[in-house]
Amino acid sequence: MQNVLSVCVYGSLCDSLCLFASLQSLPDVLGSHLVRVQVKACGLSALDLKLLGDVGIQKDLIPVGREVAGVVLQVGDKVSFFQPEDEVVGILPLDSPCSGLCDVIDIDEHYLVQKPEKLSSVCVAGALRDGLCAYTALHTHARMAAGHTLLVMDGASSFGLMCIQLACYHGVKVLTTSHSPQKHTFLEQLRPSVxxxxxxxxGSSDLLPVVLEETGGLGVDIVIDSGVRLHEEESEDTKLLPHKHDIISVLGSASHIKLDPPDCRLLHLKSASVTFLNQEVWMASSAQQGRYLHILKDIVEKMSTGVLRPQPEEPVPLYEATVAMETVQRHQKKKAIVQL
Structure with a gap:
């Protein structure tokens, strides 16, 4: 048996979280379809403990760092996609017993894809989840097509930037919002793509008139939101978010929106559809496995060729992983990348 260091979260769905390190054992003999990977980098994203409870994953130890990139050390006797020394990238399943912060992990081959040589492990581990979310929102839900008009809220975020780049690649007209003067300057540099x-x-409410002016009064075909305000009162967390009525009002006819509005009558009048972006949906059923792997392959290929250019994220060493994960879990930071 081989012992590896793992960092997990301890805590119930209601209790506060506590990070700690533990030793996990890997068997000497691999399962038929398992791949043993030496992890080079992993991405830390906030854990949705309520989602884990809803899908029946109730356990005290929850591994963290599910977006991983590394090198294959060993393969099972029925593995057909990979060989030792292949560079791979993937997202660990929700019920994975291993943390991405392990030095070595065992993972089913159907959760991995080849990593292009020119793409760094740190870059792909930090951007893979955002790329998957962008594909799910724009291709799977919104059925994006050339000629559509897209509104991306907070386009300077890592997820928003992926949506902008993917939409521009497919000939979509993109409008976006900025949440600070620095983010506005950054997004202006993307023009004329944006x-x-x-x-x-x-604090101004220029969203609706500007969108209608840009679309000739017709509204946009797709909205990707990052949260809305339900009431007039503002808090520090919601003051930059648009009102739900404004988001619905910018929609054109037969459009798509990703939010949860109570204004169903207005949506009905616009014949608009509502979708909900659950980034874990691909892990919920093996029936979508082939499509999921196709998406992952396309993401890393577009990152390798420069179509998708994620914002660079400074990696942290392994000894700072617990502090980084606590910061992410408290939503003080969107994500972190650990270089092993």
């Missing part, structure tokens, strides 16, 4: 950057950090 047709309009709408500042929302000054």
């Amino acid at each position: 047709a309009k950057v709408i500042p929302v950090y000054n």
Whole structure:
């Protein structure tokens, strides 16, 4: 048996979280379809403990760091996709017994894809989840096509940037919002790929008139939101978010939106559809495994060729992983990348 260090979260769905390190054992003989991977980098994202409870994963130890990139050390006797020394990348399943912060992990071959040589492990581990979310929102839910108009809220975020780049590649007209002067300057540099950057950090409510002006009064075909305000009162967390009524009002006819509105009558009048972005949906059923792997392959290929250019994230060493994960879990930071 081989012992590896793993970092897990301890805590119930209601209790506060506590990170700690533990030793896990890997068997000497691999399962038929398992791949043993030496992890080079992993991405830390906030854990959705309620989702884990809803899908029946109730355990005290929850491994963290599910987005991994590494090198294959050994393969099972029925593995057909990989050989030792292949560079791979993937997302560990929800019920994975291993943490991505292990030096070595065992993972089913059907959760991995080849990593292009020119793509760094740190880059792909940090951006893979955002790429998957962008594909799910734009291709799977919104059925994006050339000629559509897209509104991306907070386009300077890592997820928003992936949506912008993917949409531009497919000939979609992109409008986006900026949440600070620095983010506005960054997004302006993306023009003419981005047709309009709408500042929302000054407290003004220019979103609706600007969108209608840019679309000739027709509204947009797709909205990717990052949260909305349900009431007039504002808090520090919600003051930059648009009102739900404004989001619905910018929609054109037969459009798509990703949010949860109570204004169903207005949606009915626009014949608009509502979808909910659950980034874990691909892990919930093996029936979608082939499509899921196709998406992962396309993401890493587009990252390798420069179609998708994620924002660079400074990696942290393994000894800072617990502090980094606590920061991410408290939503003080969107994500972190650990280099092993």
